[in-house]
Amino acid sequence: MPKAKGKTRRQKFGYNVNRKRLNRNARRKAAPRIECSHIRHAWDHAKSVRQNLAEMGLAMDPNKAVPFRKRKVKGMEVDTEARPKELVRKPYVLNELEAEASLPEKKGNTLSRDLIDYVRYMVESHGEDYKVSGGWLGRHPW
Incomplete structure (x- = not known):
């Protein structure tokens, strides 16, 4: 079959394109490599960072993971419902991290x-x- 007219054009080198900036921006936009192999293998790219870490039993923000009890001025006591714990769907990640952390440290000096x-x-x-x-x-x- 013949090609559509005007669709074949030889590639020309773009002299006005800053290749260094182009590569730097491509590196920034690419997803970062997760160094921890346990987390990397359990990661779901379709979910957000917060959802992924919550499924593994990890916290994204330590301030929200361990709530700080604020002193309240004496007043009316209102029944506060405890918020439900997030479901840990991948507990093996947490177990592997704890096992790795309990190993003795290798001297590298x-x-x-x-x-x-x-x-x-x-x-x-x-x-x-x-x-x-x-x-x-x-x-x-x-």
């Missing part, structure tokens, strides 16, 4: 193996006199 070997060599050869070794504290040989 160690130096690299080659740096430890270099420092050990310098201390053995020069002792505590860092001026003889050329001020090796804070400098790397590489």
